[in-house]
Amino acid sequence: MEELEAVLTRQPLFSCRQRSAKPFFRTPIVYPKMRMPGTLYIVATPIGNLADITIRALDVLRSADIIACEDTRHTRKLLTHYEISTKLVSYHEHNEDARAEELAKKLAAGASIAVVSDAGTPGICDPGFKIVGRAIEAGANVIAIPGACAFVVAAVTSGLATDAIYFGGFLPAKSGERRRRLAEVADIPATLIFYEAPHRIAASLKDCVAVLGDRSAAAARELTKLHEGTRRGRLSELASYYETNAAKGEFVLVIERASEEQVSTTPEPDRFAARVAELENEGLDRRAAMRKAAKEFGLARAEAYRLLQAQKER
Numbered sequence: 001m002e003e004l005e006a007v008l009t010r011q012p013l014f015s016c017r018q019r020s021a022k023p024f025f026r027t028p029i030v031y032p033k034m035r036m037p038g039t040l041y042i043v044a045t046p047i048g049n050l051a052d053i054t055i056r057a058l059d060v061l062r063s064a065d066i067i068a069c070e071d072t073r074h075t076r077k078l079l080t081h082y083e084i085s086t087k088l089v090s091y092h093e094h095n096e097d098a099r100a101e102e103l104a105k106k107l108a109a110g111a112s113i114a115v116v117s118d119a120g121t122p123g124i125c126d127p128g129f130k131i132v133g134r135a136i137e138a139g140a141n142v143i144a145i146p147g148a149c150a151f152v153v154a155a156v157t158s159g160l161a162t163d164a165i166y167f168g169g170f171l172p173a174k175s176g177e178r179r180r181r182l183a184e185v186a187d188i189p190a191t192l193i194f195y196e197a198p199h200r201i202a203a204s205l206k207d208c209v210a211v212l213g214d215r216s217a218a219a220a221r222e223l224t225k226l227h228e229g230t231r232r233g234r235l236s237e238l239a240s241y242y243e244t245n246a247a248k249g250e251f252v253l254v255i256e257r258a259s260e261e262q263v264s265t266t267p268e269p270d271r272f273a274a275r276v277a278e279l280e281n282e283g284l285d286r287r288a289a290m291r292k293a294a295k296e297f298g299l300a301r302a303e304a305y306r307l308l309q310a311q312k313e314r
């Protein structure tokens, strides 16, 4: 009580007779500078339609100390549209390591940094993952501001099951590697989703038919943009459509999961033998076809022989 009164009436707590120390309120107290770790915001931006951005995302972009973005000119357009003038720094695949280090130091000193990519959610086939790791090490808060993401939009408009989804990012550019990747995921009990470039869509669909069988699929194009559209059908129908019609814009491929029947009646030996036969049709002799197919499926030679043998005996 006495102490409280002393504070309220600004009386010294100790009289000079009691202690030689000076009254505490007359001595300026110098606190050591505390450095609170800052916050890293992973901010989703539109994948086409500029209106697809949340109010919270705009608040964060407006109030952050820095926005780290893939392409400053591209992000400047978005910020100009929303009259935001926060400082931009580049953060892209070619400076990701060095920049993540630099930004982590700023976070440790208390900065608030927003990360955006050219479109959609940073870290989803875009830079983001490294700075998150460095921010966690620096003791910073990491907060996502959710929003557009192309594979989610494609999934929910595809008409295919969304109870379980496997998102495989971009398929490899070369057919052999692509077929190997597809073989790895063929039996996953989930709808399969991949990003694909327009100039590879026809070849990828062809590889999908060869490795996955003729499943239902959807090719979602230019989502949220003027020429948005989703083409649905069997993989073979989509493949022949894009063989004769030029694919333009950005694409997401959504593919039906393997049916139980497919998993049990179209086991690996059949798929492998079908690929060997296809390569023979393309002009390779049997040995070379088998070697090439084994490489594509990631099989040792002995395993490849075993599969062909198993297929013959069925």
Ligand code: SAM
Pocket (backbone or CB within 6 Å): 047, 048, 117, 119, 120, 121, 122, 123, 124, 125, 126, 148, 149, 150, 151, 194, 195, 196, 197, 220, 221, 222, 223, 224, 225, 250, 251, 252
């Ligand atoms: N971070 C993005 C996201 O959250 O979806 C993905 C960026 S990745 C570099 C770009 C790829 O995403 C494109 O090649 C395309 O496959 C897909 N994509 C992005 N925007 C799209 C859109 N509006 N329509 C269809 N696909 C899109």
